[in-house]
Amino acid sequence: MERLQKVIAQAGVTSRRKAEGLIEEGRVKVNGKVVTELGTKVSDRCKIEVNGIQVEREAPVYFLFYKPTGVISAVEDDKGRKAVTDYFHEIEERVFPVGRLDYDTSGILLLTNDGDFANKLMHPSYHVDKVYVAKVKGLMNKETIQKLERGVQLEDGKTSKARARILSVDKQKEKSIVELTIHEGKNRQVRRMFEALGFPVQKLKRERYGVLELSGMNPGDYRELKPYEVKQLRNQAVTQKSKKR
Template sequence: MERLQKVIAHAGVASRRKAEQLIVDGRVKVNGKIVKELGVKVTPSDKVEVDGIPVEGEEPVYFLLYKPRGVLSSVADDKGRKVVTDYFEHVKQRIYPVGRLDYDTSGLLLLTNDGEFANLLMHPRNEIEKVYVAKVKGIPSKESLNHLQRGVRLEDGKTAPARVKVLSSDKQKQTAIIELTIHEGRNRQVRRMFEAVGHQVQKLKRERYGFLQLNGLSAGGARELTAHEVKQFRALAKKSTGK
């Protein structure tokens, strides 16, 4: 179920804020009845009308983006910085990122207009793996790597166990390339995990999300997910929850 104002906005009738005003003004009907409450949620089978004109739901779309560094995981920015939706100006649907990657982090990001699908992927209980490759300052000890694997204590709680692999290290420059696999999605989690064991992240990239990889894409490149890939993600989430 989606909030009524969100459905109206996604259909391209008006912005989210304007849609809220339309509801308050009594110009919106759901299944023939005027609705003035902003908390109302509707399903795809409900008939929504604005000023007597039926609101047609958008066709769901799903995209994979290789987000470059220096781009916001947002649909707009009041400071005029580049955002991920700038790469989809040809897409008529109102898409938004599934979760986020930090401004200085590059890599695989999904975008969609399907709220149910986005929630399915982001919910921690579904434990969808995300693989990051980090260049860190210093060479982590075996003890530090084990600490990352067991979970580290952050200000918002202990992280779940992770998988850690050292890809390379440079004793002269005192840097290391580490692959970290997690299934949580806390704010700046990977950077904070490395900081917790004494290693600052100098560069970070998300290489994989679930079974998806960046194969064949350059920074700023994107492609649409296939119907089979969307089904795979839904099956992956259901399998993890046992439903």
């Protein structure tokens, strides 16, 4: 038996908090009857409807995908561009990306059909480290690294503290390769952070997401997460939220 709002969230309908609001508003039915009590528990055999549409429950699945550049982080695209789900035709479940990577950015992207899991990882109060490696135009130094780490003022606010280190500097070509670790998910955040400091990004890759890495994978590859990896991600999110408090 699971709480009704959790089942709705896991089915990818909406977040658990918004599911609670739908229940309280009387927009959820269980076996044909309107349910407004948040403590309600349901079994696998219960028929659940949200706004008159039956919720299709699938066994939760979790995938790590090595997103190539030139692919959009969406289920589909109205401009005809290739979407990440185009790589998952053999998967029966209806998966969707957890957050996004820019069209021109490669690296780790998670896909799942577990809405509760996805919302937890994307929520600002849960801090899961994301490690990027950026090739930028210009010669980075200790001073600019410290600016990245203290937070950079962007149009939509100042970024949180980060960790950064220079991996290499090519003085002849005036290029630098920098590793940046953040936990936020602002739109095009990494690119905008570097650009705000005068270092346009030429190439960007997300190499680590929480405990997950791309070891042995090529662009376009995916693999199913092991149960302990899913558990570690959940635990890390909860632990980081507790630290913030």
